[in-house]
Amino acid sequence: MILPAAMMDLAFDEARAGLAEGGIPIGAALFTIDGVLLGSGRNRRVQQGDPSLHAEVDAFRAAGRQRDYRSTVMVTTLSPCWYCSGLVRQFNIGSLLVGECRTFSGGHDWLADNGVEVTVLDDDRCVAMMSAFIAEHPDVWHEDIGLAP
């Protein structure tokens, strides 16, 4: 049984890889509840010029077609925005593991209210990486969450 901290390590590695590519450092992974990795990904707005590839969507995509998400865990370094929260809710992903919700707070409470098992780790590494990115690149970050100038 893989521990939540190990799941988050993998999502954090994705975020770090995104940062190294010049991208927004948010990483995600979809696991089965037993700890089998189905797919992982990262935000690729900058790298691929693709605004649809939020980290959670990239991980969901990497996992391919699945028939039942109820026993899966979406792991993400940052509280999911409405887009990614909607993904979790629509596909009945059973659990959500969040790195932090200090730099951005999305729909994780809404998901908890709608039956998703939500855990927020408040991981200092995630906070530090995201805080630094937002301070350096506020325009790219605001674009990524639909905040117009």
Add this chain to the structure above:
Amino acid sequence: MILPAAMMDLAFDEARAGLAEGGIPIGAALFTIDGVLLGSGRNRRVQQGDPSLHAEVDAFRAAGRQRDYRSTVMVTTLSPCWYCSGLVRQFNIGSLLVGECRTFSGGHDWLADNGVEVTVLDDDRCVAMMSAFIAEHPDVWHEDIGLAP
């Protein structure tokens, strides 16, 4: 000024193209409020084996990086699911034009409650195409909306 019916024609053509490819017949397009097409797309779960490509996401992706969505219109042949409704809300897409909400009702009322200008055309062509697909391929349809067996 392009009329809503003409915008829906384009989304419907996308849905029809998807059906011809063996896919789920849902189409979408993102326009400026003045009727300039920014991008269009269709559900590509079957064609590309990609569960993340709901029609609205495909159209959003095709439009590329944009800095401000407030004066844009998301046009979709079918009421958007939570995933696609979350997309509209997060990116502050100003208007939503829906073909029909009889075969599936997603988050269009939630979006209206949250400031999006929502119009439902109740387009018989959309209803007929989607009804026939659901009757023929219930498993693929249920997979597309996260309804486990």
